[in-house]
Amino acid sequence: MSEIDLSVNLGGIHLVNPVVMASGAFGYGSDYADFVDMASVGAICVKGTTRRPRLGNPPPRIVETPCGMLNAIGLENPGIEAFLSEHLPRLRAGGATVIANIAGTSVEEFAEMAAMIDAADGVAGIELNISCPNVREGGMHFGSDPGLVHEVVMAVKGATSLPVMPKLSPNVGDIVAIARAAEAAGADALSMINTLVGMAVNIDARRPVLGNVFGGLSGPAIKPVALRMIYEVHREVRLPILGGGGIISSRDALEFLMVGASAVSIGTAAFVNPGCTAQVLSGIRGYMERHELTRLDRITGAALIR
Amino acid sequence: MPLDERAVVISNTCVARDTYEIELLAPVIASEGKPGQFVHAHVAPTSAPLLRRPFSIYDADPLSGKVWLLYRVRGLGTGMMACLRPGDEMDMMGPLGRGFTLPGCEHPCPALGASVLVGGGVGIAPLVYLARSLVKAGASPVVLYGASSQEDLAARGRLSDTGAPYHAATLDGSAGFRGTVVDLLESRMWSASPRRKSPGRLERSAAASPPSFIYTCGPEQMMATVAAYAQARGTPGEASLEAHMACGVGACLGCARKLKPSAHGEIGYAKICRDGPVFPLDAVEFDAAGGEEARP
Numbered sequence: 209m210s211e212i213d214l215s216v217n218l219g220g221i222h223l224v225n226p227v228v229m230a231s232g233a234f235g236y237g238s239d240y241a242d243f244v245d246m247a248s249v250g251a252i253c254v255k256g257t258t259r260r261p262r263l264g265n266p267p268p269r270i271v272e273t274p275c276g277m278l279n280a281i282g283l284e285n286p287g288i289e290a291f292l293s294e295h296l297p298r299l300r301a302g303g304a305t306v307i308a309n310i311a312g313t314s315v316e317e318f319a320e321m322a323a324m325i326d327a328a329d330g331v332a333g334i335e336l337n338i339s340c341p342n343v344r345e346g347g348m349h350f351g352s353d354p355g356l357v358h359e360v361v362m363a364v365k366g367a368t369s370l371p372v373m374p375k376l377s378p379n380v381g382d383i384v385a386i387a388r389a390a391e392a393a394g395a396d397a398l399s400m401i402n403t404l405v406g407m408a409v410n411i412d413a414r415r416p417v418l419g420n421v422f423g424g425l426s427g428p429a430i431k432p433v434a435l436r437m438i439y440e441v442h443r444e445v446r447l448p449i450l451g452g453g454g455i456i457s458s459r460d461a462l463e464f465l466m467v468g469a470s471a472v473s474i475g476t477a478a479f480v481n482p483g484c485t486a487q488v489l490s491g492i493r494g495y496m497e498r499h500e501l502t503r504l505d506r507i508t509g510a511a512l513i514r
Numbered sequence: 515m516p517l518d519e520r521a522v523v524i525s526n527t528c529v530a531r532d533t534y535e536i537e538l539l540a541p542v543i544a545s546e547g548k549p550g551q552f553v554h555a556h557v558a559p560t561s562a563p564l565l566r567r568p569f570s571i572y573d574a575d576p577l578s579g580k581v582w583l584l585y586r587v588r589g590l591g592t593g594m595m596a597c598l599r600p601g602d603e604m605d606m607m608g609p610l611g612r613g614f615t616l617p618g619c620e621h622p623c624p625a626l627g628a629s630v631l632v633g634g635g636v637g638i639a640p641l642v643y644l645a646r647s648l649v650k651a652g653a654s655p656v657v658l659y660g661a662s663s664q665e666d667l668a669a670r671g672r673l674s675d676t677g678a679p680y681h682a683a684t685l686d687g688s689a690g691f692r693g694t695v696v697d698l699l700e701s702r703m704w705s706a707s708p709r710r711k712s713p714g715r716l717e718r719s720a721a722a723s724p725p726s727f728i729y730t731c732g733p734e735q736m737m738a739t740v741a742a743y744a745q746a747r748g749t750p751g752e753a754s755l756e757a758h759m760a761c762g763v764g765a766c767l768g769c770a771r772k773l774k775p776s777a778h779g780e781i782g783y784a785k786i787c788r789d790g791p792v793f794p795l796d797a798v799e800f801d802a803a804g805g806e807e808a809r810p
């Protein structure tokens with residue numbers, strides 16, 4: 209049997225393996241330096257970055273839910289200039305493949321940030337955060353309207369030669385319409401899914417737990433929703449998909465690949481087990497060995513009923 | 515360097531009302547953990563509860579590789595922890611966070627003089643290892659330990675073993691001083707006299723000069739009052755804070771806590787897991803009305 213090839217071409221982003229750190233799970237890399245070898249993951253989607261530094265939402269910002277968690281971080285970040293000058297060089301020195309995750313408050317701001325990233329060296333691709341449920345201006349509002357999705361992707365494509373991957377929100381009625389709009393505008397790949405809007409109540413205080421009232425639900429609780437949405441989109445749209453939402457094991461990851469993901473992202477599970485990306489990867493490799501598969505594209509979409 | 519250590523349970527005992535002491539074999543955390551640092555424990559290999567739970571290092575012995583945690587059963591995670599039996603394993607990331615300032619770290623350290631450690635409920639946990647370390651460093655700390663009632667004074671045995679004198683305060687007066695631990699602090703009815711190691715008779719003590727440094731951990735309301743006491747007297751100190759955590763290492767930005775505007779006029783959120791859990795008393799904006807992150 210020939211060698212197993214775990215590499216993935218995600219719409220022009222070359223990944224040595226299909227396991228990616230989801231945005232917001234790894235900060236800008238330095239916090240997990242003691243626990244994770246940055247070069248061992250397929251790529252790191254860095255924390256959502258905005259044009260100017262953002263303070264984020266008032267605490268409490270997280271709360272655990274059945275098999276999941278709600279977060280309302282509110283895109284706390286040091287701004288794109290600090291990302292490019294301080295954090296990117298460190299990530300590169302660590303051997304990471306970096307996908308920048310950007311959140312603009314306007315179409316122009318998305319394009320402006322994309323151009324800044326383009327001018328810097330060392331970013332493999334751009335993930336457009338048009339799906340953050342925790343910020344008032346911008347955020348999810350961009351991702352819920354096919355017309356706006358088209359506009360943002362077009363503008364960003366015009367500002368950079370890097371691969372562009374919008375990150376879709378599950379908080380929409382017709383996810384396929386959104387994916388189609390992104391494809392028509394020239395997106396190179398899709399990232400699916402961001403968190404589902406939810407809330408929790410503190411019954412002693414008789415008020416919402418989160419400082420921001422609503423938060424984004426992530427973790428195993430959202431896996432069935434993510435799988436269904438990727439399945440739907442993969443049937444209708446030709447773009448490669450970075451799939452995630454609740455992955456904690458290689459079995460989960462294989463399910464995502466089988467409904468149409470070309471690579472998988474891991475967020476919440478990394479908080480619980482920083483070594484889980486390595487475990488997921490070795491589980492995928494083990495599955496391929498057992499089934500005598502040498503390439504991942506034999507798995508991608510394998511579960512689709514046509 | 516912090517790590518993910520597979521700790522083996524040696525014993526897990528109910529030591530007071532709803533409160534357990536778990537003894538674990540975790541040699542790396544035992545030898546590297548400093549007072550005030552915490553471990554992020556994966557109490558069960560299931561997805562419910564999903565997240566790890568943070569616990570202060572209650573005590574540690576680098577020689578035997580043992581670590582102790584004191585925890586109060588509050589919900590699902592601590593409830594499952596109470597079911598652990600000798601021989602069971604529990605994943606612990608740690609030691610994490612910034613601990614207390616100890617003599618030797620800073621020179622001159624005010625804590626070398628008459629430092630007072632004010633703990634409420636399971637908030638006593640980090641102060642026990644701190645007291646032990648202060649005594650070892652040649653300082654003379656006094657511990658003031660508050661609880662609702664005698665049945666809640668879980669740490670008495672381990673406290674007397676640290677060599678630091680301690681005084682208890684109970685709300686119902688069933689042991690030691692009647693009132694809150696802050697009332698006790700204000701009463702001056704405590705001293706650093708090594709003869710008085712147990713919460714026995716209390717008398718107004720001439721030796722109770724104002725503390726040179728205050729360490730505190732407990733309910734938010736209690737720490738707010740301690741902070742006000744320290745501020746009124748210009749006494750420096752440190753507090754160990756609490757927040758819901760996901761990652762425990764600074765990546766998720768979930769455990770944000772507002773600090774007072776710094777000297778530069780900047781206002782920002784500190785991350786309790788990475789920038790703390792221990793902060794200077796005068797840097798924190800305490801919520802005197804309680805706050806839901808209170809340790810009972």
Ligand SMILES: Cc1cc2nc3c(=O)[nH]c(=O)nc-3n(C[C@H](O)[C@H](O)[C@H](O)COP(=O)(O)OP(=O)(O)OC[C@H]3O[C@@H](n4cnc5c(N)ncnc54)[C@H](O)[C@@H]3O)c2cc1C
Nearest residue numbers: 567568569570585586588589590591592639756757758759
């Ligand atoms: C740095 C630090 C050190 C701590 N040290 C101790 C200690 O030594 N002993 C001790 O008994 N407790 C300690 N705590 C609090 C302890 O982590 C919580 O009591 C515990 O997580 C509750 O878990 P649960 O599953 O039983 O409760 P849940 O059923 O999840 O919730 C009950 C309550 O516990 C609190 N809580 C839940 N999850 C967390 C979390 N991830 N972080 C903080 N609080 C949470 C909330 O206030 C919640 O309302 C510490 C917390 C921090 C941040």
Ligand SMILES: Cc1cc2nc3c(=O)[nH]c(=O)nc-3n(C[C@H](O)[C@H](O)[C@H](O)COP(=O)(O)O)c2cc1C
Nearest residue numbers: 230231232256279337402426427453454474475476
């Ligand atoms: C604490 C936290 C912060 C997040 N921050 C971002 C972000 O800045 N940008 C973004 O696109 N997604 C963000 N996400 C969403 C994740 O990248 C991921 O899409 C989502 O959590 C679902 O995957 P999971 O269940 O594996 O966590 C965040 C998620 C969490 C839990």
Ligand code: FES
Nearest residue numbers: 762764767769787
């Ligand atoms: S718990 Fe994640 S940043 Fe503190």
